[in-house]
Amino acid sequence: MNPQALMDGLITGSMIGLGAVGVTLTYSILRFANFAHGEFISWGAYFAFAVAGALGAVSGAMLAPIGPFSFGWALPIGLLAALALTGGLALVVDALLFGRLRRQRSTVIIMVMASFGAALTLRSLLEFIFTSKPAYYTKALQIALPLGGGIRATPDQLLSLGLAAVLVVAIHLLLTRTAIGRSMRAVSENPQLAGVVGIEVRKVIRVVWVLGAGLAAVAGVIAGLLVQVRPQMGLDLLLPLFAAAILGGIGSVPGAMLAGVIVGLSEALAVQLIGAEWRAAIAFIILVLVLLIRPQGIFGRPE
Amino acid sequence: MTNPQQALSTQNLVAGYERDLPIVRGVDFLVATGELIVILGPNGAGKSTFVKAIAGLVPVHSGTALLGSADITHVPAHEKIRHGLAFVPQTENIFATLTIEDNLRLAADILPRERQARRIAELYTTFPDLAARPSLRAGQLSGGQRQMLAVARALIVEPSVLILDEPSAGLSPKIVAEVFSRLKAINKTGVTIVLVEQNVKAALAIADRAVILVEGRVRHEGPAATLADDPVVAELYLGARHDRRAVS
Numbered sequence: 001m002n003p004q005a006l007m008d009g010l011i012t013g014s015m016i017g018l019g020a021v022g023v024t025l026t027y028s029i030l031r032f033a034n035f036a037h038g039e040f041i042s043w044g045a046y047f048a049f050a051v052a053g054a055l056g057a058v059s060g061a062m063l064a065p066i067g068p069f070s071f072g073w074a075l076p077i078g079l080l081a082a083l084a085l086t087g088g089l090a091l092v093v094d095a096l097l098f099g100r101l102r103r104q105r106s107t108v109i110i111m112v113m114a115s116f117g118a119a120l121t122l123r124s125l126l127e128f129i130f131t132s133k134p135a136y137y138t139k140a141l142q143i144a145l146p147l148g149g150g151i152r153a154t155p156d157q158l159l160s161l162g163l164a165a166v167l168v169v170a171i172h173l174l175l176t177r178t179a180i181g182r183s184m185r186a187v188s189e190n191p192q193l194a195g196v197v198g199i200e201v202r203k204v205i206r207v208v209w210v211l212g213a214g215l216a217a218v219a220g221v222i223a224g225l226l227v228q229v230r231p232q233m234g235l236d237l238l239l240p241l242f243a244a245a246i247l248g249g250i251g252s253v254p255g256a257m258l259a260g261v262i263v264g265l266s267e268a269l270a271v272q273l274i275g276a277e278w279r280a281a282i283a284f285i286i287l288v289l290v291l292l293i294r295p296q297g298i299f300g301r302p303e
Numbered sequence: 304m305t306n307p308q309q310a311l312s313t314q315n316l317v318a319g320y321e322r323d324l325p326i327v328r329g330v331d332f333l334v335a336t337g338e339l340i341v342i343l344g345p346n347g348a349g350k351s352t353f354v355k356a357i358a359g360l361v362p363v364h365s366g367t368a369l370l371g372s373a374d375i376t377h378v379p380a381h382e383k384i385r386h387g388l389a390f391v392p393q394t395e396n397i398f399a400t401l402t403i404e405d406n407l408r409l410a411a412d413i414l415p416r417e418r419q420a421r422r423i424a425e426l427y428t429t430f431p432d433l434a435a436r437p438s439l440r441a442g443q444l445s446g447g448q449r450q451m452l453a454v455a456r457a458l459i460v461e462p463s464v465l466i467l468d469e470p471s472a473g474l475s476p477k478i479v480a481e482v483f484s485r486l487k488a489i490n491k492t493g494v495t496i497v498l499v500e501q502n503v504k505a506a507l508a509i510a511d512r513a514v515i516l517v518e519g520r521v522r523h524e525g526p527a528a529t530l531a532d533d534p535v536v537a538e539l540y541l542g543a544r545h546d547r548r549a550v551s
Contacts, residue, residue, distance in 0.1 A: 185400065186401065193392065193397075193398065195359070200381045
């Protein structure tokens with residue numbers, strides 16, 4: 001086995017993990033599987049692409065590579081803008097669709113179906129605006145650095161891994177050490193009691209949308225930087241995201257990240273051992289096995 | 304016109320989950336400041352729905368609810384605690400996956416930062432059982448300890464009125480006596496208490512006054528001591544003969 005598969009798996013896993021953290025947060029608070037979450041990944045990537053492109057058009061210096069990386073300051077600024085814009089997009093989708101359904105006390109299956117509809121609409125809109133032709137943040141080629149043990153990684157890849165790790169620790173601390181984190185855990189367990197205690201549940205829901213969509217945007221920008229930007233990129237990650245969220249245990253941020261890495265590594269190993277055509281099947285196999293053997297996931301508690 | 308001594312009142316309150324099927328059908332209710340009042344009645348009388356409507360958890364279709372002189376009829380549930388109205392639901396009244404400390408901090412989060420730690424410390428003094436293991440998950444507490452945590456959480460904000468929906472449900476007689484003795488002690492500190500109860504004997508023993516709801520309407524009210532000695536009221540409104548024996 002080529003040890004490089006470990007690095008490939010870690011990089012894919014970090015993208016899956018970030019997306020899965022968003023899925024697990026929205027699932028535990030809103031109590032439905034949001035199949036439009038993948039589209040926040042795509043929209044995040046395109047928001048950053050549009051903002052970085054506009055900055056680059058205004059000033060060519062913004063595109064000059066920063067240190068060892070392949071991108072200029074336009075991309076980090078585009079990422080920050082994408083965080084806000086994708087969070088805003090999630091709030092708009094909630095206001096137009098999910099919020100109305102919640103007020104009507106719609107069943108979970110209605111919410112899930114609505115999320116399918118939202119996903120199709122968001123994806124079509126993206127293709128309409130940007131076309132389905134792949135786009136790139138940068139065309140610069142990077143040389144992978146040897147890390148020892150036959151493993152190599154580019155500076156962009158190492159930065160992405162570091163960014164994903166920092167974000168997961170930050171979200172974990174937010175949930176466990178802050179007032180808004182306590183409120184989120186309380187709403188996740190019992191929204192009615194949370195209201196009685198003085199928590200504004202609608203505010204918590206808004207925070208969760210922005211947080212989940214923001215993480216999806218980061219995952220999208222990482223995927224766009226390391227691979228390419230396509231309207232289908234979120235859809236391609238959707239099954240691995242759900243596999244990781246369920247494997248990690250719904251509601252567990254560290255669980256989602258760890259499970260994302262496990263799914264990523266499994267995919268990379270499958271490519272090495274049985275062929276690239278089986279890559280997509282791995283997430284599905286993991287999902288089915290977890291549901292059969294340990295439905296509460298790694299860090300979840302049995303009902 | 305409101306009485307300055309009234310802590311909580313409702314006028315012709317109509318409430319229920321569906322507008323055309325009200326469960327509470329025009330309740331006039333008044334609690335004086337510092338009183339401990341118990342709401343009794345047979346199953347399905349609308350006792351829990353009535354207090355949930357006051358707490359903002361069940362839609363109010365008409366009528367008004369006043370806390371002191373403030374109209375809280377349509378104030379959202381999460382705002383009522385800021386007005387001084389605390390509510391302890393009958394079941395699932397603590398966050399079982401959170402620690403004791405986090406349950407209390409959650410309630411304290413709405414206080415100014417400088418008061419939060421002090422209030423939690425004061426509640427730990429009042430409820431030493433909770434202070435012994437603050438990092439224990441609340442789901443691991445016994446039934447009586449859970450009720451104490453729920454009451455402590457409700458008291459964090461120093462409410463003027465505390466409403467409890469069947470705090471004795473599922474508890475052994477010994478624990479019920481302990482919980483009710485604590486409630487009486489809390490009431491003596493000046494907190495007005497509204498208690499919904501099925502445990503007639505224990506509730507009347509600590510209450511100043513009782514109100515009997517039947518089919519969503521007030522059918523009888525009076526001093527708890529008088530009511531406890533009234534076999535007709537017990538027979539008619541409190542259900543089984545067992546209850547009559549309980550109040551006699």
